Amino acid sequence: MNTHEKLSVGTAGCLQSPVASPDWQAEPLEAVGVDVKAGKAGAIRGYVVALAGSFKTLGRGRFTEKSLREIQRLWPRDGLPVHAQHGDFLDDKLLAFLGRSVRPALSRAIRIDSGGGRQFVPAVRADLLFDEAARATPGGDLVEYFTKRIESDPGSLSSSFVLNADAVPELDSRGRPIRDSDGNVLPPIWTPTKLWASDLVSVGDAVDSLLGLTANPEDGLRILRQDARKQQAAIRAADDLADRQRRQAERKRQVVALAPYDANHDPEVVRRQINARRREWTATEGVVGAPLNGCRPTDAAVDGVRRELSGVPFGLRHELFRRGARVEVIDAVRTTEHPSYRGRPGESLAGFAHGKLAVVNARYVANTPLAAMHEYGHLVDTCLSLSGTVRWQYVFDNHGSDDDAAEAFAESFAMYYHGPETRNKLSLRTRQYFDNLQQRFEPKPLADAVA
Numbered sequence: 001m002n003t004h005e006k007l008s009v010g011t012a013g014c015l016q017s018p019v020a021s022p023d024w025q026a027e028p029l030e031a032v033g034v035d036v037k038a039g040k041a042g043a044i045r046g047y048v049v050a051l052a053g054s055f056k057t058l059g060r061g062r063f064t065e066k067s068l069r070e071i072q073r074l075w076p077r078d079g080l081p082v083h084a085q086h087g088d089f090l091d092d093k094l095l096a097f098l099g100r101s102v103r104p105a106l107s108r109a110i111r112i113d114s115g116g117g118r119q120f121v122p123a124v125r126a127d128l129l130f131d132e133a134a135r136a137t138p139g140g141d142l143v144e145y146f147t148k149r150i151e152s153d154p155g156s157l158s159s160s161f162v163l164n165a166d167a168v169p170e171l172d173s174r175g176r177p178i179r180d181s182d183g184n185v186l187p188p189i190w191t192p193t194k195l196w197a198s199d200l201v202s203v204g205d206a207v208d209s210l211l212g213l214t215a216n217p218e219d220g221l222r223i224l225r226q227d228a229r230k231q232q233a234a235i236r237a238a239d240d241l242a243d244r245q246r247r248q249a250e251r252k253r254q255v256v257a258l259a260p261y262d263a264n265h266d267p268e269v270v271r272r273q274i275n276a277r278r279r280e281w282t283a284t285e286g287v288v289g290a291p292l293n294g295c296r297p298t299d300a301a302v303d304g305v306r307r308e309l310s311g312v313p314f315g316l317r318h319e320l321f322r323r324g325a326r327v328e329v330i331d332a333v334r335t336t337e338h339p340s341y342r343g344r345p346g347e348s349l350a351g352f353a354h355g356k357l358a359v360v361n362a363r364y365v366a367n368t369p370l371a372a373m374h375e376y377g378h379l380v381d382t383c384l385s386l387s388g389t390v391r392w393q394y395v396f397d398n399h400g401s402d403d404d405a406a407e408a409f410a411e412s413f414a415m416y417y418h419g420p421e422t423r424n425k426l427s428l429r430t431r432q433y434f435d436n437l438q439q440r441f442e443p444k445p446l447a448d449a450v451a
Contacts, residue, residue, distance in 0.1 A: 032125075032211050033154075034147050039129035041099070041143050044150060048109050048212035049101065049159050049198050052122040054187050055205045061167050061190040063206065068106060068124050069294050074195050075104045075126075082128050083199045084142055086160060095138055098146070099131040101198045105337070106293050109212025110223065118223070123212055126198070146200065154211045158204035164194035240288075286321045290328040290359075292338060297331040301362035305329050305372045311417045312376065315441035325356045325379045327372070335361040353378035353410075370414040370422070377413030381406055386437075395433045 032046035054062040079100030109123040134142045167188040170178045177185045289302040335349040338359050350364035350371035358375035381387045387409040396405045415422040416434040
């Protein structure tokens with residue numbers, strides 16, 4: 001079933017009030033509410049465009065977490081048009097254009113139940129950038145009107161989608177409709193196939209209030225941010241545990257495979273094999289695939305980054321691992337969606353480094369071959385405090401680069417270790433600097449014992 005619907009996105013009075021599942025990847029909220037300095041005529045930051053759960057109209061339909069991810073995927077690059085109310089055959093709202101909705105993000109909204117308790121419901125939020133024309137409509141300054149209304153009573157507004165969607169009923173193993181605890185048939189799941197607009201309305205069929213916060217927006221935003229931080233920490237801890245268990249199992253498997261040998265095998269050869277395998281294990285310890293917004297990089301993508309970084313001396317990799325440095329490989333449309341990113345939102349980046357964490361986006365590594373090594377160079381600089389030394393400043397002063405010392409170090413590091421072709425493009429002084437760095441971290445022989 002394909003429907004072309006005007007769907008108001010909100011959920012007061014829904015049949016269901018789903019809380020977020022453990023794998024729901026809520027992104028950190030930068031801001032929610034009116035921002036008069038954003039865009040050409042101001043903006044409404046982080047307003048709710050969709051919620052998981054049943055619509056207000058009984059039996060009409062519902063969004064799942066998968067539906068919300070599909071909304072984010074289908075969002076047009078230039079944004080969705082936003083109008084004041086929906087159009088109809090008598091009034092197509094040609095004179096009610098407000099602007100465009102951009103930067104959709106997977107998030108949560110706060111819902112207050114009948115007992116006064118809080119629920120964190122999966123949501124999609126976006127930024128409405130007002131158009132200058134909305135200040136000069138025949139009906140007056142719509143930007144000023146909606147700005148004041150949100151500041152005075154944000155709960156009096158909601159949002160509504162115009163979209164195409166496939167409505168699929170949820171059936172059990174025998175092909176019968178699934179019912180809730182009260183015996184009612186669950187509404188069909190809506191999977192969006194095309195997004196046309198996101199309009200502002202008074203009451204929506206599938207969103208509560210426009211900002212999706214408590215009566216006090218500042219208090220609600222603080223609560224949501226605390227919840228997002230807890231969720232990210234829990235997900236990261238679970239991923240770390242799974243990754244450690246996988247590496248431990250691999251260690252045991254490799255040791256068992258290499259340890260036995262008979263009289264026809266030279267023990268020295270086996271010892272070297274085991275030491276080489278140990279180096280490989282240490283090289284991969286700090287490089288992991290990390291989920292983001294429900295997507296996880298393939299093992300091949302993670303292994304590709306590990307192979308790239310294997311050109312760095314084993315001793316240097318081991319020192320960074322010992323100091324807690326970590327490389328996360330993600331697979332995301334926008335690298336800036338990562339919770340550790342601290343730059344300008346929406347930038348197109350192949351990777352970034354923050355503290356002892358480097359993030360590399362597998363989608364862009366193929367077109368930016370030095371990205372992984374460049375971000376690893378930032379980790380080396382952070383852990384060993386190299387770019388601020390007199391020695392590097394001497395090299396940097398003769399570097400001929402417009403970058404700052406830290407960026408110049410990371411780029412030079414990437415060119416030196418990526419391969420002979422890029423290494424030879426560096427100045428003699430820069431190559432000598434990294435020659436000395438490499439000698440400082442030459443690998444030392446490992447113990448003979450198998451452990």
